Amino acid sequence: MPSTPPPAPHGGRSALSPTARAIAARCEGRVNELARHMARESFERLPGYRELPTDVKDVEVAATVRHGLRLFLQRVRDGGDGSGDYRLFRERAAQRADERMPLHTLLRSHSTGVHVLWQALRDETGAGEEGALLELVDLLLRGQEAVIGAVAESYLDERAVLLAEHREHHRSLVRGLLDGSLPPARAFEELGLEGPTLVVHLHTPDAPGGGASAVTERRRVRRVQAVLDRTFEAGAASLLGADGGQVIVPRGTEDPGGARSCEELAVRLRQVCGDGVRVAALTAATAPEVPAAARTAARIVQVARACGHPAGLHRMEDVLLEYHLSRQDESSDRIAALLDPIGDRPELVETLRVHIELRHDRRGTAHRLGLHPNTVDNRLARIAELTGLDIASPRGNALALAALLLRGDAPR
Structure with missing residues (x-):
């Protein structure tokens, strides 16, 4: 999708020569043709573009291309100030983010559009007009930087919002599963879980010097979540706070007890949170068993801390006697x-x-x-x-x- 230049200096008027303007004017009658060519042919070689619905290509993509072409030609013609020129680009970038189009595909579509427009300008350039063509190319490339920046910013902003919404939805599902406010089967279905799961309890040490600011705590939670995502490639649904929390993840066939994954998790978390990280994990065969497994894992960590066991991965066998002493009975x-x-x-x-x-x-x-x-x-x-x-x-x-x-x- 072609780029558009930033506002021109000298009172908002373009410094282009009459010849450069004449070359651009020759392209004005080809706007629809170029838009169709880009939407149906030029972009087809971009990864993931073929999978877009036909109406998106023929309507949204083509309309965005036409907008970019006309905007560029208008800039050449009258040197407008460009106020609000990037709004449509931003809106389309947000839509593509919502549709999960890869950012590199979106940015390459803009670069491809610039190349197609350059070819059209070159084709309309006659002998002796090469200098004027260079003026247009300079204007085109200067505009590309601003458009790419606006598109990338809008895309990343939208992806950040969508990711935050996704995380919060998962948090609410895990919370509902653990406190019993949601039917286990429904929570599992919406979390994309089925069959046996690994239920993990994390404890991360307090920040040095005592309390931490809200910003610091949020940063720590994000870092812990990033470690979880890296360790459990199948996807981890979590309910995290500043001092740790609960994680539910599909049980791997190669590591059914989760020992290897949890050892790796503890090592990685120490790099993020420092020494004192504690991890306990149990397997829940079915969704209704998850809350009890979470309580037991949390209790194992609590007992291990109370007994002065070194930080790291804790198993029930490590605290068997102490765990028994902590259970409620008639005594x-x-x-x-x-x-x-x-x-x-x-x-x-x-x-x-x-x-x-x-x-x-x-x-x-x-x-x-x-x-x-x-x-x-x-x-x-x-x-x-x-x-x-x-x-x-x-x-x-x-x-x-x-x-x-x-x-x-x-x-x-």
């Missing part, structure tokens, strides 16, 4: 009540949680909490005094851990 209330004496002392609960997570490293606990090691010692002594738990002993540590998990005070 659960009594175990959880062991921490009631410090229930209104959040600083003591947090110190206990971090100390167990860091495997009784008092200096590490002090560093994490921003305290002096002696303050940590004093708090631990106070916890033992109030609860009667000797967390330095295996039994006391197990009871304290189970109580934290049952009360929901373990890290999330």
Whole structure:
């Protein structure tokens, strides 16, 4: 599709010679012929163009070509200021984006249109008019830069909007599937899933220095999603936040348990989010099993953090005993009540949680909490005094851990 030049200098009038204008005028009667030629023949060799519906080629594409040709010829004729000249190009670029035409095909169509117009101008050039032809080519090429910029910008803007809408729709489907507000079969169908799926829970560490801005959090989510897209080529439906989230992806036949993919995912996420990334994954045989699998995967990560396991990929086997201790049964209330004496002392609960997570490293606990090691010692002594738990002993540590998990005070 031919380009159009930017506004001409010197009061909006073209500096073209009368001969150059005469050459362009000879092409005015060929506008419809050239538009048909481009729409039906010249563009046919572009990748993906053949697949366009016939009415799109004969109506939309041809109309855009005619618009570009007439705009160029008008610029040559009267040097108009070009206000709003690119509106139709922008609208068509957005339409092609919505139709998923590749950007390179769209841009090549504009370049092809410029070449066809150059050929028409050359054919109309007589002996001794070569200098005037160069004037027209200069004008044509200068306009190409502006048009290509407008087309690419509109296309990419539209694709960004469509991608955001697609992501948000998928987020709502995953949310509805996990919280039970959508029928599992319907959610699966709209997500394009069928058969066994891999249900993944991600935990990404807090940003250095504490809280992060909303912009930083959105950037992190985009980076995590990009890693997911690269790792799970079949497509990952996700519900992500600043600290991770849930992912549902078709189970691969070559990696049915997802161990290899999740190991690779953890490595890639560390490059994006830093150390401290944790991943757990379970297989759901059917759509109704997904919510339970998601809860279990999240619990595995939570228990692994609470027990101070190194970051990375966690399996149920890694936390089997601790996971069992965290399950609700007839003894659960009594175990959880062991921490009631410090229930209104959040600083003591947090110190206990971090100390167990860091495997009784008092200096590490002090560093994490921003305290002096002696303050940590004093708090631990106070916890033992109030609860009667000797967390330095295996039994006391197990009871304290189970109580934290049952009360929901373990890290999330």
